[in-house]
Amino acid sequence: MTIGVLALQGSYNEHISALRRLGVKGVEIKKPGQLDNISALIIPGGESTTMAKLAEYHNLFPALREFVKMGKPVWGTCAGLIFLADKAIGQKEGGQELVGGLDCTVHRNFFGSQIQSFEVDLSVPELSAQEGGLPSFRGVFIRAPAIVEAGPGVEVLAACPVSLKTTSSKSDADTQELSFSVIHISHSTVIIAFRNCASYLMIPVDPLFCGYPVFHIIVESLPEQKVIVAVKQGNLLGTAFHPELTGDTRWHSYFLKMLAKENEPAPTTLAAVEGGVDLTAGQTPEIEMPIYQ
Numbered sequence: 494m495t496i497g498v499l500a501l502q503g504s505y506n507e508h509i510s511a512l513r514r515l516g517v518k519g520v521e522i523k524k525p526g527q528l529d530n531i532s533a534l535i536i537p538g539g540e541s542t543t544m545a546k547l548a549e550y551h552n553l554f555p556a557l558r559e560f561v562k563m564g565k566p567v568w569g570t571c572a573g574l575i576f577l578a579d580k581a582i583g584q585k586e587g588g589q590e591l592v593g594g595l596d597c598t599v600h601r602n603f604f605g606s607q608i609q610s611f612e613v614d615l616s617v618p619e620l621s622a623q624e625g626g627l628p629s630f631r632g633v634f635i636r637a638p639a640i641v642e643a644g645p646g647v648e649v650l651a652a653c654p655v656s657l658k659t660t661s662s663k664s665d666a667d668t669q670e671l672s673f674s675v676i677h678i679s680h681s682t683v684i685i686a687f688r689n690c691a692s693y694l695m696i697p698v699d700p701l702f703c704g705y706p707v708f709h710i711i712v713e714s715l716p717e718q719k720v721i722v723a724v725k726q727g728n729l730l731g732t733a734f735h736p737e738l739t740g741d742t743r744w745h746s747y748f749l750k751m752l753a754k755e756n757e758p759a760p761t762t763l764a765a766v767e768g769g770v771d772l773t774a775g776q777t778p779e780i781e782m783p784i785y786q
């Protein structure tokens with residue numbers, strides 16, 4: 494059993510390190526043919542537009558789609574989650590190709606720009622039920638996406654509170670005046686972006702909102718909002734955050750168990766991948782990860 498990590502760009506070395514901490518060898522995947530030799534694939538975080546351009550250049554999209562269609566386990570983290578989504582919003586002009594398969598709409602930079610990156614403890618009941626340990630997981634969000642819509646077959650594994658900060662001078666007021674833009678409308682949800690506080694709010698569709706790109710509204714005592722940041726659909730796993738940048742390997746071990754459930758023996762030392770970059774020869778990836786505990 495071999496675990497591939499798409500190694501075009503982003504945090505693939507970090508995933509390979511995390512797998513190694515579990516005693517499992519990960520191999521770099523850079524070419525379509527290398528997918529034939531692996532049992533499961535991790536698509537790492539990075540920058541999804543760049544990664545998509547590289548994947549296109551190496552003609553990887555048809556093989557990646559085929560891999561997903563075959564039902565083999567695939568885990569997308571952050572940019573990798575964007576890759577796996579059936580639909581992405583907030584893309585650069587001209588859009589970007591997606592692998593798809595995950596019945597979700599992902600907002601590419603939901604939490605804002607690079608400087609709005611953050612860490613937060615997420616409640617992860619399903620993960621801790623299966624893997625043990627704390628009921629929470631330290632989510633490292635780097636210019637992170639979020640899942641703004643999920644289909645009926647998608648299991649939500651974690652959601653992140655979305656705070657509505659405001660620059661209003663009436664800090665103790667229950668009522669705040671905020672201007673916003675509608676950035677996404679679907680049959681069930683409207684997402685609005687607040688102009689002065691880089692926050693988002695998801696609200697049920699109200700026909701009143703449709704057709705007006707910019708509003709000025711009064712928001713009264715807004716309830717706490719949560720946005721989905723980890724999902725599972727069959728053999729597809731998606732996380733908007735970066736477990737490979739923490740010392741906690743539970744998401745990796747959770748993913749490996751998805752593979753084990755496919756009636757394959759538990760992962761041990763893995764054979765070299767023909768045509769792939771094999772890390773079994775006592776080599777270590779060049780970059781040892783900073784581990785945030």
Ligand SMILES: NC(=O)CC[C@H](N)C(=O)O
Pocket residue numbers: 537538539540541542570571572573575601602635636637638
């Ligand atoms: N850390 C990440 O992978 C960030 C992903 C980034 N939002 C993108 O569009 O690619």
